[in-house]
Amino acid sequence: MFGVKRSEKRTEVRQGLKIIIVGCGKVGNTLAENLSQEGHEITIIDKNKQRLTAITNIFDVMAVEGNGASFATQEAAGIEDADLIIAVTNSDELNLLCCTVAKRVGKCAAIARVRTPEYSKEVGFLREQLGLAMIINPELETAREISDILSLSGALEVNSFANGQVEVVKFKVEEGHVLDGLVISDIHNRIGEGILICALQRRGEVLIPNGDVRLEKDDIISVVVTRKDSRQLFEKLHVKTNKVKNCMIIGGGRTAYYLASYLCAAGISVEIIEEDTKRCEQLSILLPKATIINGDGTEEDVLKEEGIESVESFVPLTGIDEENILLTLYAKQVSNAKVVTKINRLNFQGVVSKLDLGSTIYPKYIISEAIIAYVRARNNSGNNPVETLYHLYDNRVEALEFKIDRESDVTDKTLRELNIKKDVLISFINRRGQIIIPSGQDMIRVGDTVMVVTKQLGFTKILDILE
Numbered sequence: 001m002f003g004v005k006r007s008e009k010r011t012e013v014r015q016g017l018k019i020i021i022v023g024c025g026k027v028g029n030t031l032a033e034n035l036s037q038e039g040h041e042i043t044i045i046d047k048n049k050q051r052l053t054a055i056t057n058i059f060d061v062m063a064v065e066g067n068g069a070s071f072a073t074q075e076a077a078g079i080e081d082a083d084l085i086i087a088v089t090n091s092d093e094l095n096l097l098c099c100t101v102a103k104r105v106g107k108c109a110a111i112a113r114v115r116t117p118e119y120s121k122e123v124g125f126l127r128e129q130l131g132l133a134m135i136i137n138p139e140l141e142t143a144r145e146i147s148d149i150l151s152l153s154g155a156l157e158v159n160s161f162a163n164g165q166v167e168v169v170k171f172k173v174e175e176g177h178v179l180d181g182l183v184i185s186d187i188h189n190r191i192g193e194g195i196l197i198c199a200l201q202r203r204g205e206v207l208i209p210n211g212d213v214r215l216e217k218d219d220i221i222s223v224v225v226t227r228k229d230s231r232q233l234f235e236k237l238h239v240k241t242n243k244v245k246n247c248m249i250i251g252g253g254r255t256a257y258y259l260a261s262y263l264c265a266a267g268i269s270v271e272i273i274e275e276d277t278k279r280c281e282q283l284s285i286l287l288p289k290a291t292i293i294n295g296d297g298t299e300e301d302v303l304k305e306e307g308i309e310s311v312e313s314f315v316p317l318t319g320i321d322e323e324n325i326l327l328t329l330y331a332k333q334v335s336n337a338k339v340v341t342k343i344n345r346l347n348f349q350g351v352v353s354k355l356d357l358g359s360t361i362y363p364k365y366i367i368s369e370a371i372i373a374y375v376r377a378r379n380n381s382g383n384n385p386v387e388t389l390y391h392l393y394d395n396r397v398e399a400l401e402f403k404i405d406r407e408s409d410v411t412d413k414t415l416r417e418l419n420i421k422k423d424v425l426i427s428f429i430n431r432r433g434q435i436i437i438p439s440g441q442d443m444i445r446v447g448d449t450v451m452v453v454t455k456q457l458g459f460t461k462i463l464d465i466l467e
Contacts (some may be wrong), residue, residue, distance in 0.1 A: 016040035017379055018082045018108040022068030022098045022107075023089035024051040026344060027113065027138065030364040032087060034086055034372055036060045038458055040379075042076045069097040071105060082108040084133075084378070086371065089227060091117050100130055109133040109378065111371060115140075115254055117286075134374060141370075142363045143258035146340050149359050150247065150263065150313050153338050154240030156220065156359045159225075159390045161401050161451050162430045168198065168222050168390070168399060171239050174219040178238055181208055185211030191236050196224040196437050198427045198453040200395050204353070206393045208423045208455055222392060223429045224451070226435045244268060244313040244338055250297035250307065251317040252279045255342065255363075257286060259315065273297035298323055300330070313338040321345055328357050353394060365391050373400075376460040384408060384462040387449060397455055399427070402446045402462040410462055416440035419467045423455040426465070 016039040021028050024046035032055060036042045042061040045068040046052050052063040066073035068087060079085065085102040087095035092114045099110035112119065112133040123135050148158040157170035182190060187353035188387055200207045200387050204295065207213070215221070225233050229275055234241045241318040247263055249256045252274030260270045260283075270290040274280050280294040295302045298318065308314065308330075316327035316339040321343050329339045339358035352360070373389035380386070397435040404411065410418060415426060415438055429436040436442055444450055444462075 004300070007417045017084055017375060018078065019043070019375070020045065020074070020077050020079060020082050020085045020102075022046075022087040022095070023113075024048060024055055024063075025088065025090065026456055027088045027364055029055060030368050031088065031371060032059050032061050034368050035375060038372070038460075040375065040376070042292045043082075045073060045077055046144045047244065051052075052353045066339070069094055069101055071101055074098075074102060074105065079108065084111070084375065086111045088113040088136075093120055096126070096130065099444065103131050111136060111374070113138070113156050113367075117254070117257060134370070136367050136370060138363045138367045139201075139254040141366045142255050142342065142361055143262055145361055145366060146315060146342075147262035148269070148465055149340055150315075151236075151243045152240070153242055153244050153313075154234065157222075157392075159392075159399065161388055161399075162303040162428070162435060162449060164435070165227055165430065165435055166428055167227055167450070168224055169230070169234070169239075169390075170220060170222045170392070171237075173215055173217055173219040175219060177217070178236070179215045179221075180217050180251055183212065183214045184209055188426065194226060194229045194437055195233050196427055197295070198222050198224050198399070198425055199392055201393055206396045206455065207219045208397070208425050208453060215381070222453075224437065226394060226437075233449050237461065246311055247313040247315060248273070248303075248308060248311045248337075249317060251319060252276070252283050252292070253317060253319060256317045257283065259317070260287050271306060273302065296316055298327065299387050303315075303330070304334075309335050311335060311337050315340045315342075317342055319344075325352070325355065325357065329355065332356060333360070365395065380461045384410075386460060392453075395457075397453060398457050398459065399451060399453045400459055401449055401451045404444055404446055404450060404462060407446055408463055409466060411446055412443055414441050414443055418465075420465050421454075421456060421467050424465050456464065 018041045019030055021044045024044055028088050032042050033046055036059050044061055045064045049065050056063050064077045079102055085108050087098035089095055095112040099112045102110055110132050114135050115137050127135050155169045155171050159168045198220040200209045206381055231241050246269040249272045249427045252272050263270050273293045273295050275296050277294055280292050283292045314331040316324040318324055331337050331339050341357040342361045369389045373386050377385035384402050384404050386400050389404050390399045426438055428451045429438055
């Protein structure tokens, strides 16, 4: 076992969980980074010594070289005292076996990455029979998020809270838009009740705006609306509310399969362009309602022949970031398609954010959000814990949903009376299914769930919103 300790880099020290991560790939690295920064004790297992050396040179983690499904390896990593094991290797079977061994020899919770479609249909059975806290599927969750975006064609991003009753929708304020030049406090008079702007990006800077902020063209804003009122409000905002009629997908991997399944079920016409003949044959059987084209979707002639100039939505899923970006830029040039760009690597975000890529999806963020929310809740159980977590604006903003399960300094006081930190906004209160877009006179009560949007990252309990 080896590792590099650099605790002096941490700005805050708090008691965390003992977490073992099996698999030092892209997802494992992202989890190790995020969870170690939140003050947890991380040990990572992998067979590749070079990968382990690289990660311990960057993050405050320990490392064990070996097979994560081996009892001896898990014992060396401290499984008997661990609170949680997360298995994210490239093999579904190995991930499930790692969790099974850990549950037999330790008292920890277990999370497994399972990506194969056949297993994904049996998630409930596997989780119950193996005693897993969570099963994560990056490709499935990525496809679901892309599907949500395509269901609201005017949106750049759509996130759901309160069991789907509330949506946080991101879109761009175009020149001459009804919001262009409008002061936020005047929105209720112009648009109506039931809408709240929770975050705003202007010339690269992200704000948690107050009512005095005047909106400008090219602002990218996130609005909180109830699902039942969203269509009516977005029509007033001149945001397209229709779903796309058709979609061209480049690449026929797992994400493309899951996405096509969602879109076909929603009545959207789907065309997949895949270069591998054998995979095309498989997709033709798995997706009888989709059109499968055997060809190179990165070739301009192929794209034109298949009608890219008239398609309503375009999603490149090649598995190579550079290809996805170039294909998106090409689609924006030759068509009016709604485009969604999947990016796996987190490098060069400053450069990527300046490109007109439509909606951008980072699968590693999607998976890490679910796990981080679980870890924060487990680490603060019985203390008004986190239920849902989303990262917004390239990880610079967190939107969190807290369950208020006991009285505290935030309950039974008007929001105006609370000494809330800067860059923190209470965006809605869910009271027994009734969604309240709050004013300063509203109160948080026991039994509510509350959504908080903040630039101050790392909140684990509702009391963290207070000075």
